[in-house]
Amino acid sequence: MVSRLALMMALPALLLGTCTAVHGQEAASPVYVKVDTSEGAFVIELNAEKAPKTVDNFLKYVKEDHYTNTIFHRVIDGFMIQGGGFTADMKEKDAPRMVRNEGGNGLKNDRYTVAMARTNAPHSASSQFFVNTVDNDMLNRENSHDGFGYAVFGRVVEGKEVVDRISKTPTQAKPHPKYPGVLLEDVPTTPIVIKSIEVVEKK
DSSP, rough: HHHHHHHHHOOSSSSSOOOOOTTSOOOOEEEEEEETTTTTTEEEEOOTOOOOOHHHHHHHHTTTTTTTEEEEEEEETTEEEEEEEETTTOOOOOOOOOOOTTTTTSSOOOTEEEEEEEOTTTOOOOOEEEEESSGGGGGGOOOOGGOOOOOOOEEEOOOOOHHHHHHOOOOEEEEOOOSSOOOOEEESOOEEEEEEEEEOOOE
């Protein structure tokens, strides 16, 4: 697991405010998004109070339909599922807007939480995100090698069985579309397509 984590942090292409709580005022209400995939749908509760910049950036990509027909391109059982940056034919989508790392917001990379993927540069997160499928303490700020960690900005509140199913998908290595000689590991053999991500009302 450690070696794969190191690879995730080393590949530069794998990228990878809103209302803020003010003293004496009511905290920002949660926002929910539905992630509809080829394996089923799950719902994420976004935490704009703890991660305002990250949530704002994510929602901008949602409203721009950036995630439509992207895939979960990295699936590591016992670690996480990562998506939001490649299409099914392994073409990387342009995602120029980056967000400042909010890894110190107190939210932990626990099972079913959602965090931003990034390169070695701490503030390089753009559109790619991942769902932790186990508690990943080494991704938290206090345990990270760079003092920043990976910023959690939400948690899966419905459809956890879909996340679990995706995490068990058989994978393979594929050539990186931008870097000759570099392989993308842990790519599902059958593409796990994100059909859409949309804001929804929580029932």
